[in-house]
Amino acid sequence: MRIDLTKRLSHKELKRPVKEYLSHFELVFSENLLVKDVLAAMQAKTQEKRVEYFYVIDGEGILLGLVSFIDLLYESSDTPLSVILDPEVIKIQENDPLEKALKILTYHQILFLPVVSIENKFLGVLDITPHNPSYSKTSKGHTQAVKEDIFQFIGFSIEQGKYKSSFVEFRYRMPWLLFNLVGGLICAVIGEIFQMTLVEFVVLALFIPLVLTLSESIGIQSMTFSLRFLHFRKIHWSQVGRRIFAEWKTSILLGITCALLLSAFYFAWSIEFKPILAISVSMLISMMCSALFGALFPIILHILSLDPKVAAGPIVLMMADIITFAIYLGLSTWILI
Numbered sequence: 250m251r252i253d254l255t256k257r258l259s260h261k262e263l264k265r266p267v268k269e270y271l272s273h274f275e276l277v278f279s280e281n282l283l284v285k286d287v288l289a290a291m292q293a294k295t296q297e298k299r300v301e302y303f304y305v306i307d308g309e310g311i312l313l314g315l316v317s318f319i320d321l322l323y324e325s326s327d328t329p330l331s332v333i334l335d336p337e338v339i340k341i342q343e344n345d346p347l348e349k350a351l352k353i354l355t356y357h358q359i360l361f362l363p364v365v366s367i368e369n370k371f372l373g374v375l376d377i378t379p380h381n382p383s384y385s386k387t388s389k390g391h392t393q394a395v396k397e398d399i400f401q402f403i404g405f406s407i408e409q410g411k412y413k414s415s416f417v418e419f420r421y422r423m424p425w426l427l428f429n430l431v432g433g434l435i436c437a438v439i440g441e442i443f444q445m446t447l448v449e450f451v452v453l454a455l456f457i458p459l460v461l462t463l464s465e466s467i468g469i470q471s472m473t474f475s476l477r478f479l480h481f482r483k484i485h486w487s488q489v490g491r492r493i494f495a496e497w498k499t500s501i502l503l504g505i506t507c508a509l510l511l512s513a514f515y516f517a518w519s520i521e522f523k524p525i526l527a528i529s530v531s532m533l534i535s536m537m538c539s540a541l542f543g544a545l546f547p548i549i550l551h552i553l554s555l556d557p558k559v560a561a562g563p564i565v566l567m568m569a570d571i572i573t574f575a576i577y578l579g580l581s582t583w584i585l586i
């Protein structure tokens with residue numbers, strides 16, 4: 250049985266043993282074969298899929314390791330495979346659930362996973378490569394994009410497979426939505442504190458939806474880029490720093506552009522300078538803060554072993570609203586009054 254990557258996997262399917270999804274894998278060679286024998290055998294085989302390595306077994310079918318095709322190019326033709334094989338093989342036992350296998354594939358970013366028996370005999374592979382003959386002929390960049398889509402689908406299926414009923418899904422999602430409720434209440438309190446400013450400068454109230462929308466949007470954009478960044482199996486803080494710095498510079502450019510467009514519209518029907526200065530500056534600062542928070546928070550959730558795909562959105566939106574509302578009304582009050 251082959252995994253159908255066109256539909257979401259059910260909870261029942263995720264709990265099935267891996268042996269039900271076995272695929273035949275031709276590139277398996279004996280440890281006693283020489284490099285020249287493998288190269289000759291490879292010329293006789295027609296391999297449709299892009300494969301970078303093959304597996305090595307002993308006379309009883311026990312999985313010993315793997316060898317990459319690149320390694321063959323640097324070895325003598327009379328070198329036996331037993332000398333150059335890598336014994337560290339990522340594998341899974343036949344009775345382990347499919348969910349465990351998919352998590353291993355996603356973590357290590359691989360499309361093949363060897364399946365072994367309890368005695369470590371090679372049985373086949375779990376294959377999640379696209380069932381498309383043109384896949385092996387695509388460019389490297391396109392292939393990487395396809396792999397990312399596959400792993401995103403697997404992650405989605407695993408998460409959705411946790412929900413056996415609507416009530417379970419409700420319990421999983423509702424606590425995070427409460428953050429939006431709390432954020433709305435906090436914004437109401439902030440509005441009450443700056444009520445006199447809104448009464449005296451009604452124009453500020455007119456632009457609240459626009460400023461909040463821009464801040465929320467840039468926060469979600471930054472969050473989306475960070476979620477893609479988390480596909481790497483290990484987070485390096487130097488890369489995180491570069492990602493945050495790049496997001497900060499981009500948010501400045503986006504904020505300045507939005508401020509200039511808003512100012513052009515504002516001066517078409519009003520010549521008062523202070524209100525648009527307050528609106529533009531506070532909008533720029535709030536967009537920068539929301540972008541940085543959106544970029545950093547999914548990484549924090551990942552480090553805390555929480556699910557950023559479900560939790561990050563509501564919390565980023567809540568913080569974007571609170572930060573924006575406080576900066577918008579506080580800075581406008583300081584400039585105008």
